[in-house]
Amino acid sequence: MRVNITDQRSPKFKVLSEDQIEMIYWAALEVLERTGGRVFHDEALDLFRQSDAVVTDGNRVRIPASMVERALKDYPGKITLARRDGKRTLHLEKDEVNFGTGSDCPFIYDRKTGQRRRYTFNDVAEAARIVDYLPKFDFFMSHGLVSDVPNPRTYDRHQFLAMVSNTTKPLILTSVDGEGLKDLYEMACLIRGSEEEFRINPLFIIYIEPSSPLNHTKDAVEKLLFSAEKGIPAIYTPCPSAGATAPATIAGMLVQDLAETFLGLVLSNLKKPGMPLIIGGVQTIMDMMTSTYSYGAPELALASAASTDISKWLGLPMFSTGGCSDSKTVDEQAAIEATLSLFTAMLSGASLIHDVGYLDSGLNGSLEMLVLCDEIIAMVKHIGRGVRVDEDSLALEVINRVGPGGQFLSEDHTLEHYRRDFWFPKLMDRSNVETWVAGGKKTLKERVEEKMNHILETHHPTPIDGTVMREMKKIIEKADKKAS
């Protein structure tokens, strides 16, 4: 028996050393003391004024480091979400990776006409059904933005309905403002049965975004305060673009990003300590040729991984980004860019890897891309499984039995292990050329489309209980009436 063994069960990946992480952390605290942030919300400013924070010039808030350090102690390093049916499947814990879509893409290519048009309720419903089916997606964010609604200011309620009716997977939601979040929360509590049940088995995380650099809008803050009050898990993260709304250096961008999130952390702590809070963001460059906020840039992959190192050191779950592209179509560029960011995000151990399926720099929510990325995630995760080294896998017995010049194909060891350890492609084609030609010379894109159509034709998730549906629709109608 061998003793004193350490197993490395998966590849290890780190971008930053602990010293580097600490330097970024201290720098973020320095930003909060020296530069602070602007907060466009009266109750928040009152909370800050009553604390050790310093409020000047109306709404400029500077925060002493001690407030951040004390607040950090109150936040959970473990957040778990449950599906619509109550099964607890989304575990946000250190190095536990989960993949899902992004939110609110305004455009899609019409499948019949090929025309670029605005997203509809039906499109989001289809995206939800596809994600509900695809095994490598752990959560669903709307992917598209529901535009065919009576009033743009209540689109979030309709969007939630499209999402929750068509997938049972845990959700990440956006809302227009505090009112919107209240309605989404009320609807989710109907599904859960009560506020208590939602608190212990949350159905959704609310996505909230401060505006880089260092601005905290009224809408963002009111959502954060409501989440703190009710214990709704929240993501409070910015979308900085290096060189434009953040420093051009990745370290500088991460410093500012942390300072923005920390202000939210301190604020929610002043309101009510201990809410489930997730940090991170979409961290990338502004492309200096096109002014595009680049989703395919290798800098996104690198910065997200560095940010994940920081989140793990802080003991907080990480909202990372991957599986997205600047390409306008599902082509080689899309595949390359998506794979790079999915791979690094997986290796980095990020809790939530979102924006999978984004095309056109986040303007297009592609259904085909979802199907393609499911395969990429599977491949990438397979590498993440690492290499098992033990008596069984060292295979000394079977090597000896097969001997020089023998074959392993018909061995029991092969039968048992290939099933467990090989990855089985669903979309990647490994057939010989004759077979491929006989099958119609299908390209990857064609195979992806076939699979997407098949899912849409055949997959329908469990419907929601009729009474709950009726009650939810009442809430939506009420919101629509109020908005008009």
Add this chain to the structure above:
Amino acid sequence: MSELYGRISEVLISGNIEEIKKLTQQALDGGTQAGEILGKGLLPGMDIVGQQFKACEMFIPEVLRSAKTMHAAMDILRPLLSESEMAGSGTLIIGTVEGDLHDIGKNLVAMMLEGAGFKVVNLGTDVKPQAFVEAAKEHKPNILGMSALLTTTMPKMGETINALKEAGIRDQIRVMAGGAPVTQDFVDEIGADAYGSNAAAAVEKAKAFVGR
């Protein structure tokens, strides 16, 4: 004389603020008219910057450095330019609509327009329709530019155009709109005059509106 104008263009393209201030003052001291310096030295220089940007030989930070340089020269020239000379280069007011704080795109457009010789009044963010109208009355611009990132604030663009109509000044101004969720279709729907798909496109359209 053309040597001086050539030198001014060169300094503009390389973005040397100290040099441009020296050269501009030198030209004025030598008796050259402010309007000539603008029209024959600065604007052609910025045109070349624009062309180099289009040809992917210059990137945004370098373009903005040139724009800053242009701005430094304009600070010296502005008090000396005649009303018509100032008007000739164009005046533009720009802002992000009510309810929206996003402004990096809008600021990029503003900086590039200044670089192209426009006088730009940047109203900032969260600009109510009435504030656009007041600014238009005060500055009498050729062009009004609106930006939005949030789809929930896009309706404010239509409201702003209506506010201009109600104030009786809609036909005195050309209205441009842009932002990630904005499209040509949307711009047509609300009755704006042009859609700027990015900063460079916005500058081209603005120049066309003032006949440059």
